[in-house]
Amino acid sequence: MMATTRKIALWSVSTALLAGAAGCSGAEQAAPGEKKGAAAAQPHKAPAAAPVRLIGDGSTAYTGAQPHLTRPERLKPGQQPPQFVVFSWDGAGEDSQKLFSHFRKVAKESNATMTYFLSGVYMLPTEKRDLYSPPRHSQGRSDIGFNDIKSIRNTAEQVRGAWQEGNEIGTHFNGHFCGPDGGVGTWSVPEWQSEIRQAKSFVKTWKSTTGLRHEKPLPFDYEQELVGGRTPCLEGQQNMMRAARTMGFRYDSSGVGTQVWPQQREGMWDIPMQTVPVPGRAFETLSMDYNFMFNQSGTVHGDPSKHAYWGNQMRDGLEQAFNRAYTGNRAPLIIGNHFESWNGGTYMRAVEEVIRTVCTKKDVHCVSFKQLVNWLDKQDPATVEKLRKLEVAQKPKAGWATYLAAQPQHADVRTPQHH
Template sequence: MSKKNLLAKGLVTLSLFTQHFAWAQTTKTVERPPQFVAFAFDGSYNNEIWQYSRDFTKHKKSEGVDTHFTFFINPVYLLTPATKSIYKAPGGNRGSAIGWGDDNPDVSERVNQMNDAYREGHEIGSHAVGHFDGSRWTEEDWKSEFSQFDYIVKNMFSINGLRTTSRQYNSLIFLKDIVGFRAPQLGVSKGLYPTLASYGFKYDTSKTAMENYWPTRNSYGTWNFPLAEVKEPGGARRWISMDYNFCVRDSARILAEQPDAMSVTAYDSKKGKTIKNNDKFCLKAISAEQKAKVKANMLNIYRSYFNTNYYGNRAPIHIGHHFSSWMSGAYLEVFYEFANEVCSKPEVKCGTYADLLKFVEGKSSSEIAALQAGNFAKLPRPKAATMARHWDLDIKMVSADDSMKFQLVGKDAQRAGLKKMISIDGVTTELKGDLSLDAVRAIAQKGEDALVRIAVKDRLDKEVATATYQIEKVGTSEEVIGKDNIEEKWLEGHLAGAHAEDEMDTRGH
């Protein structure tokens, strides 16, 4: 055999050995892990929700079920209108995107709630200071934000001239254990990650990933604990496991089905005031019928998420909500109902992100790879845990000078009974052919931007796929049809309304 052939044979043998070694590394059999479910709140304003959350977990403990939450806090709620000037927002921003604490008694009670929660086993993490989108921030901007976070939480008693609280606290007792971060609006930039590492953060939960993702470290040594992009059972969409992102999509559906939904009100008996809708992208008050639909949809998606992982590769489940009663409180109710449903199941650990951190830090990279591959004995999935299949269906839009053409693609595109519904500024009709731009101009305000939403419904009249496109400066010489489905952006965060004030909760989240 020639030297050339010997060399080739040797390279093939080496390649096969390398492939086998890599395969062996990723197919290592490991012990079945617990199903981690990380329930977390962004924001920290509403003292009533602090108290309710603590009471909920105390009740679960009385039933023999340990349940703990992670609270990502904003220190602007530890300042008041009298002391707010201490914070200088970076990135060209001013003030605070979410308001301030009311006064010293309000701030003092928030300190009580935070410290008591920590003592009871909950975790406190960072949600930055002023709740601004940092997706365009420099490393210096992030350093400014984190330095001010540290300064405010360490000195908030002297800043506000506070003495001991009603429960005898004269400081925040959890400061040394703040090791996790979630960016407001999930707005991250390249400058964030070196800054997180330099400020001692061990994990970040500002990104999104597929529902079966096991955490890994980035090049700075920071663990990635992302929210999930959950596949919709019986539909074609993905939903991020955070309430505000649900709210944007749910609001669009409700306004298409009920054009007068913006006029729906609710009465808050505790605060003695009427709650009104002032943001069409995230409704505060909805009808009882719509609230039932919203809750059923979120629970269905969360249950699918749980069952996929619990009977699959046991990747951690991430549920991110806010201290806000959007959708007449539907999402808050689902948060606690879902926790009540899953936390008592065998091999489930409803713990903090710090608990998850301890677990993954004790695993080697090969063990994490084996967990990702699901190389352990799985629980048999009962028939009751079987969810409807995720559809293979997508909406493609092609624009022309005078129309928008919508095409359904994928294996499920030819299903019988599908229909397309078009919504433009509160006017909804069934679409039989292409959408004429003259039809859009007849409805939308000239010179304004218009949203064109297409919803595909199945034979049971359920939305299974949606897409939303923006037409800028309708009816003018500068009219432009956006080519991108902006609902894809909703999966990334960067939703300005996520920090809007919520009248039902006074300050939102």
Template sequence: MPLPAPLALRAAPTLLYGSLIAALSLALTSARAASADASQGRDGQAERPDQLVLISFDGAHDNRLWERSLGLGKRTGAKFTYFLSCTFLISKDERKSYRAPGHSAGRSNVGFAPDKADVLSRLGHIWTAHQSGHEIGSHGCGHFDGKDWSRTQWLDEFAQFDAVLAQAWKKNGAEPPAGWADFSTSTIKGFRAPYLSTGKGLFAALEAHGLRYDASTVSRGPVKPDTSQKVARFALPLIAEGPRQRPIIAMDYNLFVRHSGGLENPSKSEEFEERALAAFRAAFEAENSGERRPLQLGFHFVEMNGGAYWRALERFAGEVCGQPEVACVSYQEAIDRMAPSSSKPDS
């Protein structure tokens, strides 16, 4: 039934006011929702995973390059992974204490330390690296191609690495620093195979030995580590390089072979440096502006082509490691950052 006119007139302002309040309330709710969405977007941007850069060194022997790499880490804030060959903790006089699977005692494809003083200097650098937050990983001992080694043979190689590391100070005439025993027995969790040469025996031994990850395989481009198995697998990526942008393993030795056939050509050192740096930059930018998969770059404690690749590394690390949302980290830190909190190891 329609309202009487006076009541209708009195009701109109109330109805209009109610409608206005409803409209304002709806607008306020929408504004709050928009604000929340914008805030969520900003938070999403802030919570976007850092671009991880993993820089590693195989061999880790030359004491001069130990000092150079530690200085680079200090300048840039980068944390490196050093894949150590254990024969560099054995002096030549003691070389027969090591026997690689299938080889006679005292054999090594990369030699031994020249003397005990050289070993002690290296041990000091290893300890400094560990205390500075860098990671020490295993590269085995004698740098043999173990693709055909059995699980048992690999376990023997791993056991020798562990024993050499644990006893290195005393075997070379010095007392270890406090904490060395714990370091040598509990912190070596990663491995890279010499020549990146893997096989069923290796992967079986990695798990049996309690290692956390392997960094020996190769992928077509940057990929996240495969964590579907007990031992995570990292793969060095192929990256585009050179005028023709042909793919190449992101490692200094592979660049050395491409640029000069594996023969020293210091006259073109600057050219090779620029090519390497351009490849590193392009691979980084592609991930940093894209899917942000970890970018891995591998190096050796050898200056090839007049130091071209070390200089490229130093320039690259100086450019990217201090950028916002970029983290130059060790392999173990990368696993921790990418793993669900429930799967992270206890500290």
């Protein structure tokens, strides 16, 4: 069972569009990520099995290139961009709910790959908690607790399988400290560097700390695999990015933004959480289960008679957000979640329905953040900059062929009519 000391951290963002909060706590068909004839990328066969080369104490290992990925390709002049959707999970771990394993199955059935942001302390047993030295807090403290041996074994099993299926293993860092009293938003660059080093270390030494030396290793070098994350409560992004860019990170998803194309900042891709519609309400909120819950009930134990309605509201809001991108500027849709059972599990049901609905549509690619930044890095920077000029739901007035033509042409954009 996962540690039971997890807390929900409330926060607010000062913006007219955002009403709510983001917090975290601590769920055989075609190979995920492969789409034949896709404009975004051409699939390649998984490489032949490479000899396993253990790293360190054998908690991780080099096993060759990750299978079931797509090879990114540069857009041709005038080509319409694909529609990317990124489903990501904060504090990913396998507990008694078995949601990690469940959503791995959903992803495979929907031809999707995802990003799992693993909290480092979920690979550290409670009895070894003093190995964690959190910035601005006492030794061995964590606001989401630690883990037990059984859950660490189960989480390692899910992380292993997820990576082999083409999913990304990112980080949600460690102790999940929020707010002004020593929270991550107060941390300096050196303190963030310490937090990142420790998050890596707990994943790279889980066999030693648990005594599970006969378990299979995680099939990747975490120094190479870890290229991005999301901060607790979406706080502390600036100093985290300044630290992370020196430690192999290529992107961050801790910001708050709208449905427009990402940009580079601090030497990394800044891919924020996005505001999306809340059907029947006059505001938008972040594309995350926590934010819908906060705006609907303000508690994880809301009125049972409203559970189905709240889940449908989240599902419909995410699908509206998808549709305005899919038929508009084609900006990647970024969706964040937790493995949780808030309000009767209605948000898990909602996000599963969204996955099964959108990931099988034509020219849609449900991918990990790593796959998305691989594609962005492959594009002409001038093309990405032009895509960024398209606002939420905007579509080139004269069509994509003209707007992204090889030679500059007059190509105004329009704001579609909303009904």
